[in-house]
Amino acid sequence: MKTNIKTGKDKTLLELEKKFTVIKEKGHYLHLYGPVYFPIILNYKRYVFNWYVWHKSEYSMTFQELLMELKSHGAERNYNSILTYGNFQYSDNPLVRIHSCCFTGDVFGSTRCDCGPQLHHSLGRIIDNESGAVVYLDNHEGRGIGLFAKAIANTLQEAGYDTYESNNILDFEDDERSFDEAVTILKHFRGLRGISLLSNNRDKLLSLEKDGVVVNGLIRLCGFENEDNKRYLYSKQQRVMNYI
Numbered sequence: 001m002k003t004n005i006k007t008g009k010d011k012t013l014l015e016l017e018k019k020f021t022v023i024k025e026k027g028h029y030l031h032l033y034g035p036v037y038f039p040i041i042l043n044y045k046r047y048v049f050n051w052y053v054w055h056k057s058e059y060s061m062t063f064q065e066l067l068m069e070l071k072s073h074g075a076e077r078n079y080n081s082i083l084t085y086g087n088f089q090y091s092d093n094p095l096v097r098i099h100s101c102c103f104t105g106d107v108f109g110s111t112r113c114d115c116g117p118q119l120h121h122s123l124g125r126i127i128d129n130e131s132g133a134v135v136y137l138d139n140h141e142g143r144g145i146g147l148f149a150k151a152i153a154n155t156l157q158e159a160g161y162d163t164y165e166s167n168n169i170l171d172f173e174d175d176e177r178s179f180d181e182a183v184t185i186l187k188h189f190r191g192l193r194g195i196s197l198l199s200n201n202r203d204k205l206l207s208l209e210k211d212g213v214v215v216n217g218l219i220r221l222c223g224f225e226n227e228d229n230k231r232y233l234y235s236k237q238q239r240v241m242n243y244i
């Protein structure tokens with residue numbers, strides 16, 4: 001039997017709708033769906049996470065309205081995710097990695113940056129800690145300049161410019177990212193219960209704290225230097241004031 005998205009009367013849809021939440025924050029709405037059972041393989045072992053995905057919009061939608069929007073424009077949009085592990089909501093000090101999308105490093109294993117190893121190392125740390133989450137921000141690609149501009153920026157780096165100068169030549173700021181959505185999601189799950197952040201970037205911690213996320217500590221993610229990313233990491237240390 002075909003499900004009826006328009007009326008939402010179908011039993012299957014009503015079941016799915018139980019996983020749907022609308023979060024209002026600062027004049028926009030995050031439409032959150034999950035948990036979705038999410039097994040991964042890390043270092044040859046299998047672990048089970050919970051995956052949630054969200055869609056940001058200026059207006060609030062019902063589940064049925066969202067499904068219709070997905071049907072017409074779903075593949076064109078960016079969606080961000082949170083992968084939670086253990087009792088993320090209530091455990092004492094979960095580890096959190098807020099990871100900006102890096103298609104080249106995370107998916108293809110590019111060694112131009114340290115993003116891929118940071119992501120996999122974070123998953124391992126979270127598993128060892130028995131609780132935590134990776135917030136994966138798909139709309140942060142290339143520190144917020146997008147994949148196409150990042151490809152051009154990479155070419156500029158071949159010509160001798162550093163990662164920030166390359167952004168600036170293309171008329172972007174050094175860093176175009178906003179952490180607002182990560183803040184909303186972390187507050188949704190954790191409220192005022194603290195987390196520890198896996199990052200070398202103290203500015204990230206400050207962005208979270210400024211908007212009310214309680215951060216108990218910053219845990220460095222280093223040791224991923226190689227021949228290809230040496231200059232990229234050096235530029236970050238020089239240019240990001242709060243890089244630790």
Ligand SMILES: Nc1nc2c(ncn2[C@@H]2O[C@H](COP(=O)(O)OP(=O)(O)OP(=O)(O)O)[C@@H](O)[C@H]2O)c(=O)[nH]1
Pocket residue numbers: 100101102103112113115118140141142143144145150153154157163167198199200201204221232236
């Ligand atoms: N514009 C640009 N972005 C890059 C480049 N290499 C990696 N990125 C992006 O940089 C972002 C990661 O930011 P980083 O500055 O490496 O690290 P961070 O998130 O500020 O700090 P950490 O938490 O310590 O990783 C991802 O979105 C990557 O896609 C590059 O050469 N140019």
